[in-house]
Amino acid sequence: MRRQYLASKQRLVKSRARRSSGFRNLLWEFNVDEIETKCSQINQDNSVHHLHKEGFDNLRAGFKEFLTENDLTHNDTGYFKIYSSVAVESTDIIRTSGSFYGNEWFSDVSITSEETVWYGKVYIYIYIFFY
Numbered sequence: 001m002r003r004q005y006l007a008s009k010q011r012l013v014k015s016r017a018r019r020s021s022g023f024r025n026l027l028w029e030f031n032v033d034e035i036e037t038k039c040s041q042i043n044q045d046n047s048v049h050h051l052h053k054e055g056f057d058n059l060r061a062g063f064k065e066f067l068t069e070n071d072l073t074h075n076d077t078g079y080f081k082i083y084s085s086v087a088v089e090s091t092d093i094i095r096t097s098g099s100f101y102g103n104e105w106f107s108d109v110s111i112t113s114e115e116t117v118w119y120g121k122v123y124i125y126i127y128i129f130f131y
Contacts, residue, residue, distance in 0.1 A: 023127055025084040027052075032078040032130075035060055049098030051106050055123025078130035086125050096122050 030038045039056045042048050059080075067073065085095045094107040111118045 023081070023083040023086050023125060026081060027084050027124075028080075028082040030080055032063075032080060032128075035063060035080070049104065051104070051121070051123045052096070052098065055096070059124065059126060078128065081127040081129070083125040083127065094122055094125075096124055 028038065028042075039060045042056050043053050084097050085093055087093050094109060095105045096107070097105045106121050106123060108119065108121050111120075
């Protein structure tokens with residue numbers, strides 16, 4: 001009897017449709033040479049969620065560190081695009097939203113390498129383009 005019940009339940013379960021992967025819901029876009037100005041503006045804007053502000057602080061520090069460690073200089077030949085969500089190949093959607101149906105939603109993620117696993121909350125999604 002139990003097997004028949006489970007088999008009938010499985011027929012009712014719909015399979016998840018694979019969404020196309022990629023970034024969605026563009027929030028900010030600016031040139032790489034505007035990073036200091038844009039981060040300062042966002043930190044002063046009271047309408048921006050505090051976790052987005054923290055994400056921008058991390059972006060500014062991380063970008064400076066990246067340039068220093070790789071002995072690079074940047075000019076205005078690139079830009080940042082900041083998104084509020086991304087669909088990944090596993091059909092999951094990772095969100096960074098201060099207001100998603102009236103609630104904040106900043107997804108928790110884990111990133112695995114050969115040696116370790118990092119866990120954290122996603123504050124912003126960044127697409128960086130240099131040309």
